[in-house]
Amino acid sequence: MANVRIPTPLRKLTDGKEEVAAAGTTVGELITNLEENYPGIRARICDDDGSVRRFVNIFANDEDIRFLNNLDTPVKEGDEVSIVPAIAGGNG
Amino acid sequence: MSLHSSARVESVLDLVGNTPLIRLRSVEARAGGDVEIWAKCEFENPGGSVKDRAARQMVLDARADGRLADGTTLIDSTSGNTGVAYAMIGAALGIPITLVMPANVSMARKSITQAYGTELVYSSELEGSDGAIRLARARVAEDPDRYFFPDQYSNPSNPRAHYLGTGAEILAAIGDRITHFATGVGTTGTIMGTGRRLKEERPHVEVVAVEPDDSFHGLEGLKHLDSSIVPKIWQPEGIVDRRLPMPTDEAWDAADLLCREEGVFVGHSAGANVAGACRVAKDAGPGAVVATILPDRGDRYFKPMAWEKHYVW
Numbered sequence: 001m002a003n004v005r006i007p008t009p010l011r012k013l014t015d016g017k018e019e020v021a022a023a024g025t026t027v028g029e030l031i032t033n034l035e036e037n038y039p040g041i042r043a044r045i046c047d048d049d050g051s052v053r054r055f056v057n058i059f060a061n062d063e064d065i066r067f068l069n070n071l072d073t074p075v076k077e078g079d080e081v082s083i084v085p086a087i088a089g090g091n092g
Numbered sequence: 093m094s095l096h097s098s099a100r101v102e103s104v105l106d107l108v109g110n111t112p113l114i115r116l117r118s119v120e121a122r123a124g125g126d127v128e129i130w131a132k133c134e135f136e137n138p139g140g141s142v143k144d145r146a147a148r149q150m151v152l153d154a155r156a157d158g159r160l161a162d163g164t165t166l167i168d169s170t171s172g173n174t175g176v177a178y179a180m181i182g183a184a185l186g187i188p189i190t191l192v193m194p195a196n197v198s199m200a201r202k203s204i205t206q207a208y209g210t211e212l213v214y215s216s217e218l219e220g221s222d223g224a225i226r227l228a229r230a231r232v233a234e235d236p237d238r239y240f241f242p243d244q245y246s247n248p249s250n251p252r253a254h255y256l257g258t259g260a261e262i263l264a265a266i267g268d269r270i271t272h273f274a275t276g277v278g279t280t281g282t283i284m285g286t287g288r289r290l291k292e293e294r295p296h297v298e299v300v301a302v303e304p305d306d307s308f309h310g311l312e313g314l315k316h317l318d319s320s321i322v323p324k325i326w327q328p329e330g331i332v333d334r335r336l337p338m339p340t341d342e343a344w345d346a347a348d349l350l351c352r353e354e355g356v357f358v359g360h361s362a363g364a365n366v367a368g369a370c371r372v373a374k375d376a377g378p379g380a381v382v383a384t385i386l387p388d389r390g391d392r393y394f395k396p397m398a399w400e401k402h403y404v405w
Contacts, residue, residue, distance in 0.1 A: 007218050009307035009319060018218070044308050055310020055340050084196060084217055086310050 005082040028071030107138040118353040126378035141388035147177035149253035150242040169224035179208035192228040245323035251285030259289025274300040280326040287331040302368035305337035313361040357390040
C-alpha cells in the first residue's frame with residue numbers, strides 16, 4: 001500500500017481524510033484503487049481519455065510523474081504520492 | 093501615467109493604472125460577430141499585474157490613516173501577483189514586507205519577490221491560498237504590534253482601487269456604449285470596485301462574475317466561492333448580476349488562442365475572463381459591447397524545469 005495525500009477540495013470524497021492508503025504497483029493502479037474506495041475521484045484527477053488533467057500535478061515521493069513515466073510510474077509499499085492542483089493565489 | 097505613455101513620472105507608483113484596452117476581434121468572431129470585446133491590459137502595470145492597483149491603494153490608505161506606521165512590517169498571504177506588487181511598492185517606499193505563500197509556488201515566483209528584499213514564509217502546499225491566509229492570520233495574532241496586515245480579501249481599499257481606477261478608466265474609454273462587464277473572482281476586489289463604478293454611472297451595464305466551475309480547478313488566482321473562505325469584500329447585491337461557472341480547460345484554451353491569434357500572451361485567469369466575455373457576448377447577441385480584464389502576462393507561468401520538483405506554475 002502507498003500513502004496518497006489528498007488536496008483540500010477532494011477531501012469531501014475521502015471522508016475528510018488528508019491521507020489515504022491505496023493499493024497498486026503504478027500510479028495509475030493507485031488511482032483505480034482510489035476510485036473503488038472513493039467513487040468519483042478519478043474523474044476529478046483524469047480526463048475522459050484517462051490521462052492526468054492538465055492542471056493536476058501528481059508527485060511520487062516528491063518527483064513529478066510527468067518527469068517520470070506518468071501513470072506508469074512504479075510505486076512500492078510505503079511510497080508517498082501527492083495530488084496537487086497547479087494553482088495558488090487570489091487574482092481579481 | 094502608464095508604461096505606454098511617454099510622460100515623466102516621479103515614482104514607480106505613478107506607473108500603476110491607466111492601462112489601455114485592446115479589442116479582441118478573433119474572440120468577437122468566435123462569439124458570432126457584430127459584438128465588441130475589449131480587454132484591459134493590466135499586465136502593463138509596473139509589477140506586471142492588476143494587483144499593483146489594490147496593493148498601492150491598500151498601502152497608501154493605511155499610511156494616510158496611521159494603520160501602517162513607520163517601522164511596521166506589512167504582512168499578507170499571497171502566492172503571486174499581489175506579493176510582487178507589495179514587494180515593489182515596499183521597496184519604493186521603504187516598507188519591510190513579509191509574504192506567506194503555499195510552499196509549492198514556483199521558484200520563479202519566490203525569486204521575483206525576493207529580488208525586492210521581501211521575506212517569505214511558506215504554508216502547506218495541499219491547502220492552497222486558504223492555508224496561506226490562515227498562517228498569515230496566525231503570525232499576526234502572535235505579534236499584532238509588529239505587523240500591518242492589509243488582508244486583501246477584507247480590505248475596502250482593494251475594491252476602492254478599482255472604483256477609482258479600473259471602473260473610471262473603462263467608462264472613459266468605452267463610455268455609454270458598454271453593455272456588459274465580465275471578470276473573474278479571486279479576492280473579488282476587481283469586480284466589486286469596477287462593478288460598483290459601472291453600476292453607479294451606467295445602471296444598464298450587466299456585471300458577470302466568472303468563477304471556476306469546480307473546487308478542484310487550475311485557474312490560478314480565481315476562487316470557487318462556494319468551497320472557499322468567502323472574501324469579506326464580496327458584497328454582490330446590486331452589483332453582480334450573475335455568476336458564470338468556467339471550466340479550466342475552456343479558460344486554458346482561451347489563453348492559448350489569445351496568444352496565437354492576437355499575439356497577446358496572458359495568464360490563465362485572463363483566459364477565463366476572455367472565455368467568459370466571449371460567452372456573455374454570444375448570449376447577448378449583436379450590439380453587445382463587453383469589457384473584461386487581462387490580469388497578467390503568461391510568462392509568469394512558465395512550466396518549471398525538470399529539476400524543480402515542487403511547484404505551481
